[in-house]
Amino acid sequence: MSEALKEARAAFDADEVPVGAVIVHENRVIGRAHNQIKLLKDPTAHAEMIALTQAASYLANERLLNTTMYVTIEPCAMCAGALVLGRVKRLVYGARDPKAGAAGSVFNIANNKRLNHRIQVTGGVLEKECAGLLKEFFKKKRKSGNK
8 A cells, every 4th residue: 555655646746636646466466556537637647547557558459357456545436447357356545535436435336236347345444544635636736726
């Protein structure tokens, strides 16, 4: 999770919502990213999506079997759906997302019995650090009048 936090700090420094993600396969990071929505002017440029693309490229396979994603906030519906489609084995996240989380908070796409794959989910890892960075970012935005 510390590597995902490094990515989240890079997003913070780039004035992006500070979310970072890494994907690990056989104890090796094969994908790492932070949010780049503003930079790329792409609503799908979430940290998780970019890391998934990198990992698939590394493995030369769309199925990311036996991988673990570490991400600083609970994935949204889009990202959780992509994790399911990619057959990621395990998801570890930091802060819960009570507004858009799709690994148990608002939706449970990660473990929906109607889907053909379910992900092992562990939440709350380095939660204070992950949530603190998000709170700091949005406090700064409110203070400056930017949303």
